[in-house]
Amino acid sequence: MGSWPPREELVVDVAVVGAGVAGLATAIQLRRRGRESFVVLERGGDVGGTWRDNTYPGVACDVPAPLYAYSFRPQPAWTHRYARGAQVQEYLRTSAREEGLGPHLRLRTDVLDASWDDDGGRWRVTAATPYGELRVRARVLVTAVGRLAEPRTPDVPGLDGFAGPVVHTARWDAGLDLRGLRVGVVGTGASAVQVVPQLAGLAERVVVFQRTPAWVVPRRDAEVPEAEREALRRDPAAVRALRSELLAELDAGIAARRRERPALDALRSRALEHLAAQVPGGPLRRALTPDYEVGCKRVLLSDDFYPALLRDDVVLEPSALQHVERGAAVAGSGMRHELDALVLATGFTTTRPPIAERLRGRGGRTLAQRWAGGMAAFASTAVPGFPNLFLLGGPHAVLGHSSAIDVLEAQVEHVLGALDHLRRTGPAAAPLEVAERTEAAYLREVDAMVAGTVWQDGGCSSWYRDDRSGRLALLWPASAAEFRARNARFDPAPYGAAS
Numbered sequence: 001m002g003s004w005p006p007r008e009e010l011v012v013d014v015a016v017v018g019a020g021v022a023g024l025a026t027a028i029q030l031r032r033r034g035r036e037s038f039v040v041l042e043r044g045g046d047v048g049g050t051w052r053d054n055t056y057p058g059v060a061c062d063v064p065a066p067l068y069a070y071s072f073r074p075q076p077a078w079t080h081r082y083a084r085g086a087q088v089q090e091y092l093r094t095s096a097r098e099e100g101l102g103p104h105l106r107l108r109t110d111v112l113d114a115s116w117d118d119d120g121g122r123w124r125v126t127a128a129t130p131y132g133e134l135r136v137r138a139r140v141l142v143t144a145v146g147r148l149a150e151p152r153t154p155d156v157p158g159l160d161g162f163a164g165p166v167v168h169t170a171r172w173d174a175g176l177d178l179r180g181l182r183v184g185v186v187g188t189g190a191s192a193v194q195v196v197p198q199l200a201g202l203a204e205r206v207v208v209f210q211r212t213p214a215w216v217v218p219r220r221d222a223e224v225p226e227a228e229r230e231a232l233r234r235d236p237a238a239v240r241a242l243r244s245e246l247l248a249e250l251d252a253g254i255a256a257r258r259r260e261r262p263a264l265d266a267l268r269s270r271a272l273e274h275l276a277a278q279v280p281g282g283p284l285r286r287a288l289t290p291d292y293e294v295g296c297k298r299v300l301l302s303d304d305f306y307p308a309l310l311r312d313d314v315v316l317e318p319s320a321l322q323h324v325e326r327g328a329a330v331a332g333s334g335m336r337h338e339l340d341a342l343v344l345a346t347g348f349t350t351t352r353p354p355i356a357e358r359l360r361g362r363g364g365r366t367l368a369q370r371w372a373g374g375m376a377a378f379a380s381t382a383v384p385g386f387p388n389l390f391l392l393g394g395p396h397a398v399l400g401h402s403s404a405i406d407v408l409e410a411q412v413e414h415v416l417g418a419l420d421h422l423r424r425t426g427p428a429a430a431p432l433e434v435a436e437r438t439e440a441a442y443l444r445e446v447d448a449m450v451a452g453t454v455w456q457d458g459g460c461s462s463w464y465r466d467d468r469s470g471r472l473a474l475l476w477p478a479s480a481a482e483f484r485a486r487n488a489r490f491d492p493a494p495y496g497a498a499s
Contacts, residue, residue: 009135009136009137010039010134010135010136010137011136011137011138012037012038012039012136012137012138012139013035013037013038013138013139013140013419014030014035014037014038014039014138014139014140014141014142014419015038015039015041015114015123015125015136015138015140015141015142016038016039016040016041016142016143016144017041017111017114017141017142017143017144017145017355018040018041018042018049018143018144018145018146018149018392019040019042019044019047019048019049019096019105019107019144020047020048020049020050020051020052020092020144020145020146020149021049021050021051021092021146021405021408022049022144022146022392022393022408022411022412023040023042023049023142023144023392024040024047024092024095024096024101025070025408025409025412026040026142026144026392026412026415027040027096027099027101027104027105028070028072028073028095028099028101029072029412029416030416031099031100031101031104032072032099033416035419036104038104038138039104039105039106039136039138040101040104040105040106041106041109041111041125041127041134041136042105042106042107042108042109043108043109043110043111044107044108045107045108046093046107047092047093047096047101047105047107048088048089048092048093049092049146049148049149050146050148050149050170051085051088051089051092052089053149053170053171054085054148054169054170054172054191055085055086055172055174056169056170056172056191056194056195056198056343057172057194057195057198057199058194058195058197058198059084059085059086059169059191059194059195060080060082060083060084060085060194060221061082061083061084061085061088062082062190062300062301063082063250063402063403064081064082064246064250064403065078065080065081065082065083065224066078066239066242066243066246067243067246067247067250067402067403067405067406068083068088068403068405069091069243069405070095070405070409071240071243071405071406071409072409073095073099074236074239074240074243075091075239076229076232076233076236076239077229077232077233078224078229079223079224079229080221080222080223080224081220081221081222081224082219082221082301106127106129106134108129108130109127109128109129109134110127110128110129111125111126111127111355111358112126112127112128112358113125113126113358113360114126114141114358114359114360115360115364116360116361116362116386116387116388116389117137118362120137121139121387121388121431122137122138122139123136123137123138123139123140123141123388123389124136124137125137125138125141139388139422139427140388140389140390140415140418140419140422141359141388141389141390142389142390142391142392142415143355143359143389143390143391143392143394144392144393145353145355145393146393147348147350147353147393147398147474148170148348148350149348149353150348150349150353150354151168151169151170151171151344151346151347151348151349152346152347152348152349153168153344153346154186154321154344154346156321156322156323156324157322157323157324158323158324158325159324159342161324161325161326162324162325162326162327162329162342163326163327164181164327164339164340164341164342165341165342166341166342166344167341167342167343167344168343168344168345168346169191169192169195169343169344169345170191170348176341178199178202178203178341179202179203180203180204181203181204181340181341182203182204182205182207182337182338182339182340182341183199183203183205183206183207183339183340183341183342183343184206184207184208184209184321184329184337184339184341184342184343185199185206185207185208185209185343185345186209186321186342186343186344186345186346187209187210187211187344187345187346187347188208188210188211188212188213188214188345189214189298189300189345189347190298190300191345191347192208192305192345193214193216193300193302193305194302195343195345196208196305196308196309196314197302197304197305197307197308199343200308200311200313200314201311201313203313203341204313205313205314205315206308206313206314206315207314207315207317207329207337207339208309208314208315208316208317209317209319209320209321209329209331210287210288210316210317210318210319210320211319211320212290212292212297212460213287213288213289213290213318214290214297214299214300215268215271215290215294215295215297215299215300216271216274216275216299216300216301216302216305216306217267217270217271217274217299217300217301218270218274218301218302218303219301219302219303220303221303247402247403247406247480247481250401250402250403250480251401251402251479251480251481253267253401253402254401254478254479256294256295256401256454257295257400257401257453257454257455257477258452258453258454259293259452259453259454259457264293264294264295264454267294267295267299268293268294271294271299272289274306275288275289275306278306278307278310279306279309279310284309284310284316287316287318288306288309288316290460291459292458292459292460293454293457293458293459293460294454294458295400295401295454295455295458296454296455296458296459296460296462297460297462298400298462299401315337317331317333317335317337318333319331319332319333319335320332324342327339327340329342347463348463350463350474351374351375351463351466351467351468351473351474352368352371355367356368356370356371359386359389361383361385361386361387361389362385362386362387363385365385367383367386370383370384370385370386371468372468373468373469374466374468374469374470374471374473375394375395375466375469375473375474376395376439376443376469376471376473377391377394377395377396377439378434378438378439378442378494379414379434379442379486379487379494380394380395380396380397380407380411380476380483380487381394381397381411381414381415381487382432382433382434382439382495383434383439384433384434384435384436384438384439385433386433387431387432387433388422388431388432388433390411390414390415390418392408392411392412392415393408393411395473395474396446396473396474396475396476396477397411397474397476397483398464398474398475398476399475399476399480400455400464400475400477402479402480403480406480406481406483406484407476407480407483407484409488410480410483410484410487410488411487411488413488413489413490414487414488414489414490415490416490417489417490418432418490418495420490421490421492430496432492432495433495433496434494434495435494435496438494443471446472446476446477447471449477449478450471450472450477453477455472455475455477456472
């Protein structure tokens with residue numbers, strides 16, 4: 001699929017960078033609307049993005065499975081309440097195949113440069129492939145590279161000199177055998193709470209390095225009975241209704257993030273009760289109790305993380321990894337732990353995506369230069385100085401309480417509306433470009449929504465925040481429904497000549 005040698009130059013209406021959840025959603029909707037002049041450029045050897053890359057033991061979706069399928073391609077056959085990573089990946093691969101995306105996909109195609117040609121009114125893209133260089137000219141460029149594409153390796157002295165294997169959860173080595181080894185896990189975020197229970201009992205010893213404790217609530221995962229799955233297969237309306245019900249349920253969680261009572265107190269109590277039910281009072285429970293407000297960081301779901309930490313062969317190190325020696329890791333507490341392997345559950349580079357260095361707008365200015373003071377975009381999608389460029393999953397397109405699928409679909413609708421507008425106005429029409437003042441007004445609206453929320457006043461630091469601007473640059477600080485109402489419909493009025 002998408003593996004034949006490229007032509008010298010490919011001329012299309014739309015070039016999409018990335019074949020993960022957002023890129024595939026864009027491509028599917030383009031095809032469904034009769035648009036065949038597009039290409040999807042994917043650096044990996046398969047579609048799936050995050051779900052292709054993350055194959056660590058225990059990887060699974062952390063929102064109810066029906067919400068991790070496209071609304072326009074419901075999946076009634078999830079085997080568990082929370083879909084396993086391999087199932088999500090297979091869903092995405094099946095979606096690409098059944099929607100006929102093969103002729104439009106260019107796998108193992110790494111975008112090196114994408115520059116706006118003001119004279120030609122086109123984006124000129126250069127990409128590296130196994131067959132040589134591919135050049136693409138496109139009227140519209142859509143980036144769908146995601147926030148979880150570039151693993152973050154901590155800057156820890158001595159890490160390069162560690163004698164054993166070092167693996168990031170997002171670059172798991174399928175041949176890695178940790179049985180009987182002493183394994184250090186760095187981090188206690190979303191990936192760590194899934195992988196630690198899988199390593200406990202497999203490794204001789206597991207040491208979990210915790211810089212900051214997380215709020216954790218019950219997951220209550222379970223297998224979906226075959227009778228229930230069969231009923232959903234027979235009734236597509238029931239699948240849609242279930243998805244809507246779950247989305248509304250999770251969207252109601254925005255009240256706690258807005259510090260509304262009793263919602264905030266109820267969420268905090270739920271997490272504290274879960275901790276108390278699974279961890280006896282004492283030093284371990286105290287070490288696992290956050291000192292910041294619930295919801296300030298993403299609230300994690302797990303039924304087995306706390307029990308794993310109670311095992312005799314698992315140690316919680318309640319301080320960050322400070323430095324690494326050839327056969328040991330030393331924590332901020334001064335404790336030295338002899339280890340044979342290190343697992344980095346340390347998240348991703350989110351506010352400085354490498355693609356920003358490769359996108360050049362008017363005057364050759366890169367998106368990275370534009371974002372030197374922090375990430376920003378109008379409607380979370382368009383950037384001044386970058387005509388006919390649309391970002392999916394960029395600034396203010398992450399949800400801290402629900403599935404991001406609904407947000408991504410709303411952004412795709414915005415892009416499709418822009419394409420319809422360009423088609424109506426004709427090939428000679430001016431490109432779509434948002435004005436500086438328009439972006440600034442949008443950012444003021446978002447900042448006003450952030451004010452008073454747990455994300456601003458909750459007493460934590462998180463990957464949602466851009467350290468250059470101090471702004472909550474990645475997160476959408478409201479419900480998915482509010483994002484859709486605000487940004488899904490394309491309105492040409494805010495676009496035009498930049499000023």
